[in-house]
Amino acid sequence: MIQGCEDPLLAPLKRPAPRISYRIADAAAALKEAGTLALFGFGAGSPNSDDPRYLQVALECFDAPAPLEIWQVDAAVSCGTDGALHWSAGGGWLFAAIDLDESAHGGPTATAQLAYEQLHRFVAARGAQHVLRVWNYLGAINHGAGDAERYKQFCDGRARGMGDFFAEGFPAATAIGHHDAQHRLQVYLLACDQGGTRVENPRQVSAWRYPRQYGRTPPSFARAMTLPAQDVLAISGTAAVVGHASAHQDDLDAQLEETLTNLEALLASADMTADFDTHSPLKAYVRHAADAPRVREFFRQRLPGVPVLLLHGDICRSELLVEIDGWRYA
Numbered sequence: 058m059i060q061g062c063e064d065p066l067l068a069p070l071k072r073p074a075p076r077i078s079y080r081i082a083d084a085a086a087a088l089k090e091a092g093t094l095a096l097f098g099f100g101a102g103s104p105n106s107d108d109p110r111y112l113q114v115a116l117e118c119f120d121a122p123a124p125l126e127i128w129q130v131d132a133a134v135s136c137g138t139d140g141a142l143h144w145s146a147g148g149g150w151l152f153a154a155i156d157l158d159e160s161a162h163g164g165p166t167a168t169a170q171l172a173y174e175q176l177h178r179f180v181a182a183r184g185a186q187h188v189l190r191v192w193n194y195l196g197a198i199n200h201g202a203g204d205a206e207r208y209k210q211f212c213d214g215r216a217r218g219m220g221d222f223f224a225e226g227f228p229a230a231t232a233i234g235h236h237d238a239q240h241r242l243q244v245y246l247l248a249c250d251q252g253g254t255r256v257e258n259p260r261q262v263s264a265w266r267y268p269r270q271y272g273r274t275p276p277s278f279a280r281a282m283t284l285p286a287q288d289v290l291a292i293s294g295t296a297a298v299v300g301h302a303s304a305h306q307d308d309l310d311a312q313l314e315e316t317l318t319n320l321e322a323l324l325a326s327a328d329m330t331a332d333f334d335t336h337s338p339l340k341a342y343v344r345h346a347a348d349a350p351r352v353r354e355f356f357r358q359r360l361p362g363v364p365v366l367l368l369h370g371d372i373c374r375s376e377l378l379v380e381i382d383g384w385r386y387a
């Protein structure tokens with residue numbers, strides 16, 4: 058191309074980030090709104106819907122009534138199912154989700170392998186797609202000792218199933234334990250026809266370089282991902298991990314402070330200012346229900362006005378009491 062000649066027809070299409078919000082709303086009405094790419098309910102009491110864009114997440118919410126999470130794009134959305142998988146697409150964005158019952162697939166390793174194989178097969182068939190963000194929810198995540206811990210079995214299966222899915226680099230991710238009696242593995246993702254930029258945290262060893270003590274297969278995720286238009290950061294599950302070690306065992310307040318320090322370090326390493334605002338929804342996964350009021354108070358004091366969903370979930374290291382993930386919109 059001739060230098061200085063900027064033909065708008067040759068410039069790549071901008072892919073504005075989906076808008077993500079929490080809302081007390083009627084599920085059917087939210088699904089009817091223009092541009093709804095995905096809708097999430099939280100916990101057993103949340104709505105049921107067969108719409109492929111809807112997922113009932115197996116984590117209970119500490120808010121009553123529990124809000125819905127809505128992803129919206131400025132484009133027409135199509136959707137469908139493909140075997141055990143359901144999906145939607147619009148404006149260059151792709152949502153895909155799978156929900157598998159472990160009892161039908163032979164435990165956490167085999168189920169994670171199958172989930173990632175299915176997602177890989179589906180996303181690959183849709184052509185150039187970049188997986189930017191993945192969420193993983195599995196039952197009884199801390200059950201089992203040492204390498205037999207269910208989270209570590211999940212990491213083994215995830216790595217086996219992904220093959221070259223993430224050859225360009227790992228997506229940002231979250232992996233949290235749910236309390237559903239049925240051991241279901243829920244995995245959902247956000248992909249785009251343009252790539253993002255991976256962000257690591259200088260305070261933390263990259264997860265894929267964790268030493269052997271954390272399991273045979275290091276967790277495969279990036280700490281965060283800048284979305285293609287460069288204005289939004291998708292933030293992975295972030296906890297009180299410094300270097301590769303868990304900090305402040307049994308101290309909720311200190312873990313919250315350390316986690317916020319990690320989030321701020323992540324923003325700095327993405328060249329963003331160290332603040333969150335009313336457009337930057339977060340989630341806090343809280344291990345012990347009794348800690349929820351203190352976590353809520355921490356957000357009220359330290360991140361006032363930031364939308365936060367408090368969910369009852371287990372962090373993948375049993376000494377960690379809280380984990381935060383979410384979005385930072387510039």
Ligand code: 3EB
Nearest residue numbers: 230231232276278293294298
């Ligand atoms: C950590 O920092 C906490 O296995 O996909 C955070 C985010 C964590 C994602 C995953 C695990 C995962 O290591 C654990």
